[in-house]
Amino acid sequence: MLVYSSRYAAAAPSHRGNPVQRFASYRPSPAIVIALIALFVALGGTSYAIAELPKNSVGSAQVINGSLQKIDLSNRAIRALKGNRGPAGAQGPAGAQGAAGPAGATGAQGSAGAQGSAGATGPQGPSGPPGANGATNVVMRLSNAVAPFPNHFLSVHAKCQPGEHATGGGYVFSNTFQSDDVVNLNYPSAGAVPSTEGLVPTEWGVQIFDVNGDDGTNPSLTAYVICASP
Numbered sequence: 692m693l694v695y696s697s698r699y700a701a702a703a704p705s706h707r708g709n710p711v712q713r714f715a716s717y718r719p720s721p722a723i724v725i726a727l728i729a730l731f732v733a734l735g736g737t738s739y740a741i742a743e744l745p746k747n748s749v750g751s752a753q754v755i756n757g758s759l760q761k762i763d764l765s766n767r768a769i770r771a772l773k774g775n776r777g778p779a780g781a782q783g784p785a786g787a788q789g790a791a792g793p794a795g796a797t798g799a800q801g802s803a804g805a806q807g808s809a810g811a812t813g814p815q816g817p818s819g820p821p822g823a824n825g826a827t828n829v830v831m832r833l834s835n836a837v838a839p840f841p842n843h844f845l846s847v848h849a850k851c852q853p854g855e856h857a858t859g860g861g862y863v864f865s866n867t868f869q870s871d872d873v874v875n876l877n878y879p880s881a882g883a884v885p886s887t888e889g890l891v892p893t894e895w896g897v898q899i900f901d902v903n904g905d906d907g908t909n910p911s912l913t914a915y916v917i918c919a920s921p
Contacts, residue, residue, distance in 0.1 A: 826919035829858070836865070836911035839901040842873065850894040851918035860895025860916040873900045879916075 704915035761769065834849040851857050858881050864872075879892035 714759075715729070752846075824921065826858075826921060828855075828857075828920045830855070830918050832916050832918055834914040836913045838897060838911050840899055844898055844900050845912055846876070846896060846898040847912055847914040848880070848894050848896045849914040849916040851916060852920075855893070855918035855920045857892040857895055858917045858919050860914065862897035863913045863915065864899075865911040865913075875900055 716870045764772075764846040832849050832851055832855075834847040837843045837845055837847050847862070849860060860877075860879060862874075862877060874897070875895060876898035878896055880888035880894050881887060881892050882894065895914055897912065899912060901910075
């Protein structure tokens, strides 16, 4: 039997009448603290084991319809869900024509093609207007007969009348030409020697050279000109 001293009895507080005060002043022992920690660890481990399911343990009965997404499926499952390609649809209507694009650069010139066949002859064209009347009067004019001299040039000129034009000419030698006789000039002229281009001829000139004077008896040189007029 324990006997408290009256001194300690007076100093000790009494909590019998207030339960809250009794719990607040209670300090758990170290053994109780360790037991509580072990209980919390055991409960946490059980919850983790329930959250981690074994492989292939979920079947169709455990899945809610429409709850799975494409990301939840494997590649093999996705390929299995893909069907065969369907038939091609009908061609749609042609779209509106687009705007014209910019002109391209000029290309290199191609090689020349083969020459085509000659075309058909075209119809005859209309007749042209009548031309001016040509010369209708043609006459021959003669120069004077001149005898040559040995070792000399001999020139003669046959001239047309006013209003006539020279169209041709030549010369006549009365005897047979010898080997030493040379005709130097035989030409149309407009009165100038030599003839000038662009002028209308009105006479004919001839020039010869006799070296030895052996042209026979009474040799002579005569020029002639063909003259025409309207």
